[in-house]
Amino acid sequence: MTVPRMTPPTAVSATATSGTWPAAPTMMASALAPPECGHHAPLLLHPIVRKLAAFGPLSAAEEEALADLGAGAQCVEGRQNLVTEGAAPDHAVLIVEGVACRYRHRPNGARQITGHLLPGDLCDPDLVHLGRMNHSIGTLGPCRVARVPGEVLAGLTARHPGIARALRLAKLAEEETTREWLMNVGCRSAIERVAHLLCELHARLGTVGWATRAGYDLPLTQQDIADTAGLSNVHVNRVLRQLRLMRLVEVGGRRVDVLDRAGLRRVAEFQDGYLRPTGA
Amino acid sequence: MTVPRMTPPTAVSATATSGTWPAAPTMMASALAPPECGHHAPLLLHPIVRKLAAFGPLSAAEEEALADLGAGAQCVEGRQNLVTEGAAPDHAVLIVEGVACRYRHRPNGARQITGHLLPGDLCDPDLVHLGRMNHSIGTLGPCRVARVPGEVLAGLTARHPGIARALRLAKLAEEETTREWLMNVGCRSAIERVAHLLCELHARLGTVGWATRAGYDLPLTQQDIADTAGLSNVHVNRVLRQLRLMRLVEVGGRRVDVLDRAGLRRVAEFQDGYLRPTGA
DNA sequence: TTTCCGGACTATCATTTGTTATATTGCTTG
DNA sequence: CAAGCAATATAACAAATGATAGTCCGGAAA
Numbered sequence: 368m369t370v371p372r373m374t375p376p377t378a379v380s381a382t383a384t385s386g387t388w389p390a391a392p393t394m395m396a397s398a399l400a401p402p403e404c405g406h407h408a409p410l411l412l413h414p415i416v417r418k419l420a421a422f423g424p425l426s427a428a429e430e431e432a433l434a435d436l437g438a439g440a441q442c443v444e445g446r447q448n449l450v451t452e453g454a455a456p457d458h459a460v461l462i463v464e465g466v467a468c469r470y471r472h473r474p475n476g477a478r479q480i481t482g483h484l485l486p487g488d489l490c491d492p493d494l495v496h497l498g499r500m501n502h503s504i505g506t507l508g509p510c511r512v513a514r515v516p517g518e519v520l521a522g523l524t525a526r527h528p529g530i531a532r533a534l535r536l537a538k539l540a541e542e543e544t545t546r547e548w549l550m551n552v553g554c555r556s557a558i559e560r561v562a563h564l565l566c567e568l569h570a571r572l573g574t575v576g577w578a579t580r581a582g583y584d585l586p587l588t589q590q591d592i593a594d595t596a597g598l599s600n601v602h603v604n605r606v607l608r609q610l611r612l613m614r615l616v617e618v619g620g621r622r623v624d625v626l627d628r629a630g631l632r633r634v635a636e637f638q639d640g641y642l643r644p645t646g647a
Numbered sequence: 648m649t650v651p652r653m654t655p656p657t658a659v660s661a662t663a664t665s666g667t668w669p670a671a672p673t674m675m676a677s678a679l680a681p682p683e684c685g686h687h688a689p690l691l692l693h694p695i696v697r698k699l700a701a702f703g704p705l706s707a708a709e710e711e712a713l714a715d716l717g718a719g720a721q722c723v724e725g726r727q728n729l730v731t732e733g734a735a736p737d738h739a740v741l742i743v744e745g746v747a748c749r750y751r752h753r754p755n756g757a758r759q760i761t762g763h764l765l766p767g768d769l770c771d772p773d774l775v776h777l778g779r780m781n782h783s784i785g786t787l788g789p790c791r792v793a794r795v796p797g798e799v800l801a802g803l804t805a806r807h808p809g810i811a812r813a814l815r816l817a818k819l820a821e822e823e824t825t826r827e828w829l830m831n832v833g834c835r836s837a838i839e840r841v842a843h844l845l846c847e848l849h850a851r852l853g854t855v856g857w858a859t860r861a862g863y864d865l866p867l868t869q870q871d872i873a874d875t876a877g878l879s880n881v882h883v884n885r886v887l888r889q890l891r892l893m894r895l896v897e898v899g900g901r902r903v904d905v906l907d908r909a910g911l912r913r914v915a916e917f918q919d920g921y922l923r924p925t926g927a
Numbered sequence: 928t929t930t931c932c933g934g935a936c937t938a939t940c941a942t943t944t945g946t947t948a949t950a951t952t953g954c955t956t957g
Numbered sequence: 958c959a960a961g962c963a964a965t966a967t968a969a970c971a972a973a974t975g976a977t978a979g980t981c982c983g984g985a986a987a
Contacts, residue, residue, distance in 0.1 A: 469826070471826075473830075473835075473916065477834045479833045479834045481829050482826075493815070493819075498924060498925030501920055501921055502826065535773070539773075542825070545822070545825050545826060546749070546751075546762075546782065548829055549759065549761050549825065549828055549829050549832065550751060550753075552829065552832045552833045553759045553876075554753060554758070554759045554874075554877060556973080557973075557974070588933090588934065588935090589934075589935070589936095590934085594833075596833075597832065597833035597834060598975090599974070599975050599976075600934095600935090601936090601974090601975070601976080602973090602975070604935070604936060605936095605937095605974090607935095636753065636754060641781055644778060645779070836943080837944070868963085868964065868965090869964075869965070869966095879944070880964095880965090881944090881947095882943090882944055882945070884965065884966060885944090885966095885967090888967095899965080900953095
């Protein structure tokens with residue numbers, strides 16, 4: 368059977384200035400290679416290495432151990448559950464490629480997405496404490512994911528203090544992100560919410576090499592954005608049109624083109640500090 | 648949409664004002680004997696003992712060690728900051744009595760409350776990881792709070808595995824609660840949001856002995872509820888009147904009288920499972 | 928190719944919620 | 958006691974957002 372893959376990041380146009388943006392297109396292209404041949408590629412190409420390295424220095428052995436986590440990654444189509452509400456998983460899930468989310472449904476069918484899982488995200492790092500999940504985790508677009516048994520994870524953190532520390536900081540960042548979403552939904556207007564969401568995705572995908580300064584590929588439908596921001600799909604459409612008319616960002620065809628990053632951030636009041644908590 | 652209307656950020660008061668506590672007597676009268684009235688009182692009267700014991704068995708030594716945390720508690724008036732955004736605290740804060748919250752302001756003055764801190768709540772148990780806070784913590788009504796130095800906390804968890812485990816579960820419960828709030832604000836109607844909030848407070852205060860089946864004392868203003876639920880104060884007033892007319896709950900005079908607990912929970916679709924995660 | 932279908936898009940209308948303004952109440956303070 | 962302040966209450970109006978319905982488009986399947 369055919370296995371769905373993510374659209375690879377589009378090559379940067381010749382006019383694009385490198386600037387301060389971390390990702391290089393050639394690196395991203397090779398990141399798409401199957402994980403089996405990954406031992407020749409720089410370890411930083413593995414999204415989880417890139418993500419955790421941003422929280423503090425990792426030893427070479429730690430980077431290698433992290434990269435190994437993605438070795439057995441499998442392809443999953445969009446709209447599939449990875450972990451279902453009520454289950455008591457004995458493994459964590461590492462997103463190697465694609466976008467997944469945490470979500471829950473109300474009895475009336477309404478869905479609320481409570482978190483996005485992007486390449487390099489590991490959930491849940493402390494599943495040992497968790498009896499049964501009270502929300503589900505599912506893919507939004509096609510993904511490559513690796514299941515990490517609890518014992519493997521425990522051994523990893525026991526042996527590598529740098530990884531343990533980075534995972535704690537990553538967890539903290541996730542908590543802060545949830546609070547930021549609450550801020551978003553609780554007291555920002557529709558256009559501000561959507562703008563903020565697009566900024567956040569830009570920043571997060573950027574640190575793992577899946578976004579350029581010009582934009583990023585995004586498998587979310589307008590309904591997915593609506594369920595994230597607490598809006599209706601129709602209103603999300605209205606807001607996206609407005610953002611397009613304001614020459615800030617164009618969203619369509621599973622692609623987000625950021626025309627005016629500064630302007631978008633201004634509308635969203637976006638401050639990216641919450642994504643990078645610093646250790647004490 | 649939301650226009651400047653808020654009271655300015657509360658003035659910071661690093662000085663722990665001790666002594667007077669305006670509304671104290673009435674709060675204590677119905678529910679419990681005052682927890683501070685002595686070393687002779689059963690340890691379960693200490694809210695943090697009650698709260699953590701709900702997550703799993705604690706040894707007598709552990710209960711005693713926990714009860715000691717509240718020994719040096721000081722009185723703080725309402726509307727005072729305990730920790731201010733941008734600070735890098737070296738201590739955790741234990742709420743012994745009263746209600747506090749995590750919150751942030753938007754530049755336009757709008758405030759979003761992202762969490763409630765009730766008696767027995769300890770924040771943040773893992774402050775070691777935290778560089779600077781990107782939200783503030785402040786009292787909503789008069790409180791008694793104890794500051795717990797990081798070293799004390801570290802020693803406590805190192806020496807008492809039962810406490811360490813309970814604190815981890817409590818942290819997990821807090822995360823689940825934040826997600827539940829996101830669900831609330833993101834996809835429930837105004838009346839459902841307020842009903843859900845009242846149910847949650849009832850359940851949480853109940854486990855630490857500050858609520859009876861009939862209701863509980865609550866120092867929140869309607870504006871505070873509004874800032875929690877992502878509504879305007881006027882609309883909160885409308886909703887509270889509706890809940891009163893439906894004979895579900897009466898809120899007023901710093902008091903919540905629950906007339907029909909089952910009915911209120913039905914309106915809110917309240918499931919309290921998220922408050923008590925089970926260990927694996 | 929044609930058909931089918933999900934997603935994007937738009938228009939119109941309905942409704943919830945926010946805004947502004949003004950009393951009122953109760954408590955604190957002078 | 959009166960004055961002042963904060964919180965509550967309510968009304969009238971405005972704005973933001975949701976609901977419904979339908980078209981259009983592009984990719985997948987027959």
